[in-house]
Amino acid sequence: MKIHLTTAAAGLLLLAGVGAAAAQDIVIQPEQETVIREYVHKQPLASVKLPGVELSVGSVLPDTVELHEVPSVKYRYVVIDNQTVIVDPSTRKVVEVMQ
Template identity: 55%
Template structure:
């Protein structure tokens, strides 16, 4: 019984750790956000509307939304303008990691 309880607690802790890791938000340093904003302002792209999508961190952009490269050192994310909001996107998962204000 004790071994079963230890196993159950261990499994719960591993699951909680995995959920916490996937829920982490990306923190963009203010100076890096300024550089990204300047880049995005100079390299304007047209805003696209995606019906039934709430533009927020964690949202997944469909394949129909073109992702653009941010040609700034140390930025691995892509950007898009969706419903008038500029977002940084993880290119592999297409998840929004940051909304630029």
């Protein structure tokens, strides 16, 4: 019986850790996304190439990539390989690759 309780407790801790990791995911609010899309449309940037960097949520962009401000939004943006990428400037992690 003691082994079953230990296994169950370990399973619960594992699930709690997965939940905590998921809670750290950044979600852009719909109104923020609207502001970003409108601003990016009005302020187009030249696309830059980043060979060897995979563009996906969670990827970290190198310090050599210049991030551009969106007024009234904490996120920054850059255009890489003709895709607008939203970045958290404090971590340089990709938050969203806009379609």
